[in-house]
Amino acid sequence: MLIKPGEIQKVANMFMNAVHEDEIEIINQLYEALKKNDVEEADKLMDELLVDLEDHFSTEEELMREADFFGYPMHKAEHDNMRRDFKGVYDEWKSSKDTRKVMKFLEEKMVPWLKLHVAQWDSVTAMHIGD
Numbered sequence: 264m265l266i267k268p269g270e271i272q273k274v275a276n277m278f279m280n281a282v283h284e285d286e287i288e289i290i291n292q293l294y295e296a297l298k299k300n301d302v303e304e305a306d307k308l309m310d311e312l313l314v315d316l317e318d319h320f321s322t323e324e325e326l327m328r329e330a331d332f333f334g335y336p337m338h339k340a341e342h343d344n345m346r347r348d349f350k351g352v353y354d355e356w357k358s359s360k361d362t363r364k365v366m367k368f369l370e371e372k373m374v375p376w377l378k379l380h381v382a383q384w385d386s387v388t389a390m391h392i393g394d
């Protein structure tokens with residue numbers, strides 16, 4: 264398991280927590296498939312993660328716009344960086360099917376980013392938005 268339960272901070276909005284939990288599950292499943300070198304399963308999960316990530320980010324951005332959250336441009340810029348980074352890894356995966364590269368990205372980039380992002384941005388946003 265790449266992300267253990269409780270490793271991603273809970274925020275003050277239950278809907279955002281549910282979105283995060285779904286994403287953590289996909290990332291963990293993807294990591295297991297990569298570890299087993301199950302390319303077919305990993306490929307399916309990469310597609311799933313691409314859709315899920317977009318869903319996750321656009322949901323939060325919509326909540327922020329509705330609530331007129333002051334940090335919207337900065338929070339969205341963080342999402343855009345990860346959108347771009349993940350799309351790069353996704354495109355590379357589609358041509359190379361290099362499991363090591365994706366594992367490395369999850370371990371060194373995406374998971375640390377997610378922990379920090381939730382702690383720094385999602386938690387503040389959730390407090391502003393409320394339940």
Ligand SMILES: [Fe+2]
Nearest residue numbers: 283319323385
């Ligand atoms: Fe989030």
Ligand SMILES: [Fe+2]
Nearest residue numbers: 323380384385
């Ligand atoms: Fe966010």
